[in-house]
Amino acid sequence: MEIDYEDIRYLDNPNIIDIREHYLYERGHLKGSKNISLRVLRTMPEKYLSIDETYYLICETGFTSRRLSSILNDKGYHTYSIKNGYEKIS
Numbered sequence: 001m002e003i004d005y006e007d008i009r010y011l012d013n014p015n016i017i018d019i020r021e022h023y024l025y026e027r028g029h030l031k032g033s034k035n036i037s038l039r040v041l042r043t044m045p046e047k048y049l050s051i052d053e054t055y056y057l058i059c060e061t062g063f064t065s066r067r068l069s070s071i072l073n074d075k076g077y078h079t080y081s082i083k084n085g086y087e088k089i090s
Helices: 022-027 038-043 063-074 085-089
Strands: 015-018 054-058 078-082
Parallel strands (some): 015 054, 054 078
16 A cells, blocks of 8 residues: 555654665655664564554655565555655655
């Protein structure tokens, strides 16, 4: 599932997870986002996510976060991919 950043921008404390590598996150990221790399989140989602929460995933272009969102949703998590990724928001 995808969502526009504008649709979550004014939510009170949305759970935004930036799945880019740490060096890209350090160059710039959404305020309040957490950095958990794709590799880590894909292999150990239970360590970082709760089935009862909603998460908004972001990557550089939106492609990778869309794929990961689908995988996590199939496992029972509730996630959205932020359309077009960080490069379009920044």
